[in-house]
Amino acid sequence: MHQQPKATSLKQKLEFADLLKRRLLETYNDQIVAIGLYGSLGLGTSGPYSDIELHVITLDGAEIPGHEFIYDPFKIEISSREESAAIRRASEMSDAWPIKAGSNIHIHPLYDPNEFFKRIKKLPLQISDEQFLETMREFMIWEPYETMGKLRNAMHTKNLSYIPRGAMDFAWQVAKLIGLANKRYYTTRAKTYEESLQFVSKPAGYVDLVQLVMRGKLDDPEEVYMRCEALWEGLNAWFEHLGIEYTNTKLPW
Incomplete structure (x- = not known):
């Protein structure tokens, strides 16, 4: 039993x-x-x-x-x-x-x-502000950039069942970036999204996507994907505003 x-x-x-x-x-x-x-x-x-x-x-x-x-x-x-x-x-x-x-x-x-x-x-x-910004730069490469690529691949191949899962991953990753940018920690995992909405610095498009995730309204893959694209655009503009450059102009070796 x-x-x-x-x-x-x-x-x-x-x-x-x-x-x-x-x-x-x-x-x-x-x-x-x-x-x-x-x-x-x-x-x-x-x-x-x-x-x-x-x-x-x-x-x-x-x-x-x-x-x-x-x-x-x-x-x-x-x-x-x-x-x-x-x-x-x-x-x-x-x-x-x-x-x-x-x-x-x-x-x-x-x-x-x-x-x-x-x-x-x-x-x-x-921990210094420089360490927070460097962590954001590294994490952007490791997770959100890759997740956005998976979302675009899913739309390209019509693998629409991945879109809700990818959107949830993307929203969670950006919530962590928001905590880092504001040098604020979340009281519990269960309140991460609610608390992230109260932080001052966050990318355009985040509120729209995270509200869908919080409400569980992920049954329209086209709408969910467009909100992910809007957040991706806002995320890159936010990084530029914060002075974080995450792309390389030359090879590392």
Whole structure:
């Protein structure tokens, strides 16, 4: 018989998270630097079906395995990182920054005697503007440019079933670019599109496409494709406005 996700209260989640903390400290006490809740519990927006997500930070050289499991009625995710690795992760820049930065900023400490989480929450916001722009340039080449090519190929070959999937990929990729351009992270993946619409800098055509995606109105491939083309035009004009040149004028070797 298949188990279904079950609703649990905030009180139940916090009590179980405290139990997990105590069990971890009993087992690995002298190896642990800090334990904290992230995700919706760390942010304070937990719903009845939300997971319990824990960061476990260890001394360098200590190895505590991470786990992701169901302990009915809870879904548990425990990430384990050495102290230096956690600092590097909080400081790094990638196209995933708008999605992941919040997990290093909104942490509710359960055990943190040396205020480790207070120190690392500043790191994602200390990345330079130049790094944000360079990440946008690289990501444009890796993902949106390629996705737009796939969309055009699909229209050329009349593979219309791909258009909705390609449009969703394209909208998600541009949402990440919008987060990078505004140096803003999304509170949760579930609110990415809604929050992206509130950010000041975004390309023309984005609102029209993302509203179709949010409403699930992707059954007209011709309309969806034209909105992707409009966003592509707006995306390139936006990059030009931001001073990001992503095409080469000579070969790299």
